[in-house]
Amino acid sequence: MGMIGGGIDSFIGDVHRKAAAMDGMIELVCGAFSSSEGKSKRSGQALYLPENRCYGNFEEMFIEEKDRQVEERMDFVSIVTPNHLHFAPAKMALENGFHVVCDKPMTLTVEEAEELQALASTKGLLFALTHNYTGHPMVKQARAMIRNNELGKIRKIQVQYLQGWLTTSVEKTGHKQALWRVDPSKSGLGGALGDIGTHAENLVEYITGLALTEVAADLGKFGEGRALDDDGNILLRLENGAKGTMSFSQIAVGEENNLAIRVYGDKGSLSWHQENPNQLLVKWLDKSAQTFTPNSNNLHKQALAASRIPAGHPEGYLEAFANIYKNFAIHLNATSQNLKIEDSDYPTASDGVRGIKFIHAVVASDKNNSTWAKV
Amino acid sequence: MGMIGGGIDSFIGDVHRKAAAMDGMIELVCGAFSSSEGKSKRSGQALYLPENRCYGNFEEMFIEEKDRQVEERMDFVSIVTPNHLHFAPAKMALENGFHVVCDKPMTLTVEEAEELQALASTKGLLFALTHNYTGHPMVKQARAMIRNNELGKIRKIQVQYLQGWLTTSVEKTGHKQALWRVDPSKSGLGGALGDIGTHAENLVEYITGLALTEVAADLGKFGEGRALDDDGNILLRLENGAKGTMSFSQIAVGEENNLAIRVYGDKGSLSWHQENPNQLLVKWLDKSAQTFTPNSNNLHKQALAASRIPAGHPEGYLEAFANIYKNFAIHLNATSQNLKIEDSDYPTASDGVRGIKFIHAVVASDKNNSTWAKV
């Protein structure tokens, strides 16, 4: 694995590296960790990389790595830069034959996202998008139960992703994470919408297996002087006639990372909360409520496969994130041996395109006084 | 107290009687418990009432009670009939000088609600609406904290009221509670909307002290053949610029009585869940989260006044309901002695009018493809 972005002081770069390393299937071999060559090299050194594999920019990295021996060169690149710096390196990676792992949202525009999707497809290369919350065992259990029709026909969704860290205008104090997220030139059309709303959207589609077809959105910009949304409330319609609400916010004061989803079918319902991720509560039409936990009795195989340690030993954010990398690595290994795998089970370019379409539909609805917009 | 409706087998009649009796301030002295005279008398007898005060209809009750001696006759009437049978007895009660306690929603139309409000005002009579959830100590604590500006300026609301008992078409099996609720001639314009959506609306306005000004609504009719909504998703806007979502449902399979609210200010936020009503969770911008409980340290006086027993001894639905009656009785006593009271703290005709306006706005928005409608 090579990495683009994620230099010293980057939160998400460290997360990606820990996640990629966790199962001993992926080794970091090179990186363009910063647009400053000096910082990139310092970052690489701190990670015990040889100096000649710490590149000053991604173009150089692709060119040099391409010429290395197969056994030595990176297999794939992991792109962990801010949103506006996803498209160019991803495109160049694919053009040069490297598989891609990319942070979300995939790109700034639908056209870019579709171009990457098409390119990966044409080249026969893998493209993973790190919608990390789909990596939790109990999220996989939820998806498997619905796919297996245990909840019946889905009727109703509630999803929320609430944070409070932008309650005050911390970007004015130079807060690095905040600065680029409130800047349209770096974040794209969506603020909180792109940063966390897309996680909520992806979680709905991943768990239910249903496409969001229409949204009616009311975005808020509560922080003084913000150009992008820091809060949103959305009505949802799904392809099968189900309806729902989404609420996301980065000004929900006191909330840390309160991502939660409830799905109601006509036979049963489920709820899952990211802050207590090792429980899946399922309620039934005519039975007592049940609580499922990782590695416990009666789970679907996808949930079991996503658990590393015995029941009752909590797994968290990093382990779920690592499941994206693990399933990607398994797929990569299979592909390199020309094997097919039944269900690769990680988010792909297709999820990325959906996310960008969602962002655009929400913004369009909001601008049009919350009238329904097609996703 | 006299009662209209609430005969044998009525769930809500029994609740009203237990709630009214709890604090020893109110005595049931007569009733027109059913439109069948026989059933009314049997119901009254089971309640140890003398036969001559078990009336065959409410008209008769008002006429006869009016002629009784002051110390003997009922002071006020409690109306616990289905929605379509609120207006006529309430109007006649007021016209005959009786104070009124009325179940919600107040009436079928805005005009009726406003007529009752005006009549009560003109006659100088009290009118309580049993939005019982406002009776919980922790709801009163929430309201007092916001009124005291502890949470700062309110920005965001999430409210939900989820039940699952209409998941299947139980009305087709003769289910008595279901039958009138799915019938527009008895329920009015709203199904779940009127039955539980109005509780959610009232809770928002009671806790925040802010008026809902606009709604964009998407109602669902998931039960086969239903004429009224059994599910709804609504975008909310409040008078001060706050935004939010409301979700209510009676087809949320597995849910029992999941009413919950979250309110976010710019200094702090709170959340309260009806199914675990003795906790109020408050999160802060820069302090650890706190949990308040009834009769515990540092509560506002309104919350303390609403608690009957020591901290840690749970109070529930009946106790909260009883608080409506208790505060009404306190006001009634004060009024009868020509005393003024600072804050009567129970829902009134004004809340009733708001509820009916809310129902009409939601239905209008839903019919108009979810465009914003003024409340």
Next chain:
Amino acid sequence: MGMIGGGIDSFIGDVHRKAAAMDGMIELVCGAFSSSEGKSKRSGQALYLPENRCYGNFEEMFIEEKDRQVEERMDFVSIVTPNHLHFAPAKMALENGFHVVCDKPMTLTVEEAEELQALASTKGLLFALTHNYTGHPMVKQARAMIRNNELGKIRKIQVQYLQGWLTTSVEKTGHKQALWRVDPSKSGLGGALGDIGTHAENLVEYITGLALTEVAADLGKFGEGRALDDDGNILLRLENGAKGTMSFSQIAVGEENNLAIRVYGDKGSLSWHQENPNQLLVKWLDKSAQTFTPNSNNLHKQALAASRIPAGHPEGYLEAFANIYKNFAIHLNATSQNLKIEDSDYPTASDGVRGIKFIHAVVASDKNNSTWAKV
């Protein structure tokens, strides 16, 4: 019902009256509410009792009430005085043919408790002990599941009853509730042990249907200058070979009324917490955990019978307390009509004797350096 004790300002007197009144089966007709005649009369007046039925002492009450007409006189007496004032009025009540409801612990000595038990039996009179926590629907569900062998053979118990209100020496500030509880002449051998430890002991025996046979106890007196325990830790052995722990305290700072029990069989286990009483969590050897709630699917009839309102509408302390009175009243009615009832389901003199034996065994073990003592 006549009442002994429970005058103005008494917490528990008000609770008993509300509980007794809740189901409309019991009417308060007289009382000796205080050892001060004036206070007794003022208390009775505040309860709308006629002056001639507010007695200055219990002896007078029994004598006068006995002479009243059957339809007018009290059926039974409710004794809500401090512990040292249970025996004498209970004995006199039984001798004069009145049924008894008595607060716990029953008496100060085993001999007194056994004398009352024998007297009630000889006279054919009912004797209820208000171990109110057994009135919760989910406690009844727990008992019914174990009785039905759903959890298999019981192996392990954990029970705790934790309060913090005696953390500091509030008795030195004149705190009325505290004063008599820390006084051996009024409380008996046990402090927290008698006040709340006996509730824990009774809950174990009620839920499991098994007798505690041995205890090894280590009592604490943490409050400065206290003569009685304010904290206790106990090893438990049950008649069937099960083992366990009990922990109770009134110096567990921050705790309100944290009574909780866990029972482990060889097929399943359950846990119940008084502060959130409307959930019973059941875990299984080979199935997912289940949560039961009052009035929901698949409950045993005893749990259903103890629920008043629909699932999801919380019932609390008063409702559970009222279930003791309700079941006592049902039994009384049946008895007065010479009917037998299958399962009277309220705590009796037999539970009272067990409680006093438990107190004595715990104190004996503690004095003997925590060696095992037989209950």
Next chain:
Amino acid sequence: MGMIGGGIDSFIGDVHRKAAAMDGMIELVCGAFSSSEGKSKRSGQALYLPENRCYGNFEEMFIEEKDRQVEERMDFVSIVTPNHLHFAPAKMALENGFHVVCDKPMTLTVEEAEELQALASTKGLLFALTHNYTGHPMVKQARAMIRNNELGKIRKIQVQYLQGWLTTSVEKTGHKQALWRVDPSKSGLGGALGDIGTHAENLVEYITGLALTEVAADLGKFGEGRALDDDGNILLRLENGAKGTMSFSQIAVGEENNLAIRVYGDKGSLSWHQENPNQLLVKWLDKSAQTFTPNSNNLHKQALAASRIPAGHPEGYLEAFANIYKNFAIHLNATSQNLKIEDSDYPTASDGVRGIKFIHAVVASDKNNSTWAKV
């Protein structure tokens, strides 16, 4: 790092490797993964180790590693074998100048534990014991608050460690984890006592900073034919006069890994549950209860240092385990540079000796009919 034990199929070996690797400070360079040379080599290969550093036994490993160049050879050894195989390799490691990380309980006898402690001290080598639960941020917050006297004088402890996986006699079905744990020749004097009871003991002493001085224990052997305890109930006394209970079990059916502790001072109390490790609930004498979370407001520096990712992103078992290795590695680095560090903050040989003394005291008390035994 070299590893002893932890071959293919070992649960705990994989955990140790993931934990050691997480922060990029420790590299696995060799191992004696199994007493079967073939299995050791296969295990090492699967971990990408060169064949010549996969040893057939630990003696060989120490001899060969000792002769390697400093920059290449292992710095320390991690011992993850069953209990009876801790002493010999730990002793040989220390004798040959290698630092040691060792799984708990440290040894089978107090003499062995003290010998290792003395040897490490004499040689100036580090010795870490993997009481992994002390690695949780909220456990560190708990310890820091008590050390800082925020809870006042500690009076009462409740600790439990409940599992259900030995409810049935799974050892008879060949269950590998169960087989050695129920075998006194491999586990030592304690069954569940040594396996999980020592974690509970260590957690009490780590959080409170107080030594357990006396125990009165009642052990159970519920599984048919078991020679060692699978359940235990213990009264605790601490050096400062505090009292408490410990309950541990591996036959607590339905429990997964329910380790929990409550500590009561005279100013405040705290509770922490391993299955939901990212919350620390603190209750106060005269303020509302507070909930602390990792990386949130107002934490002590030790808790902050133990958190890797932002508040609301759950960390779990592996991250806490990794904190033991991380702090050990920091200490090792400091030591190798002859630097002193203020607070090394990981469990050491001293904790190991305490654990073995605890096991022996508990067994002695149990054999002596639960009389108090000194730890």
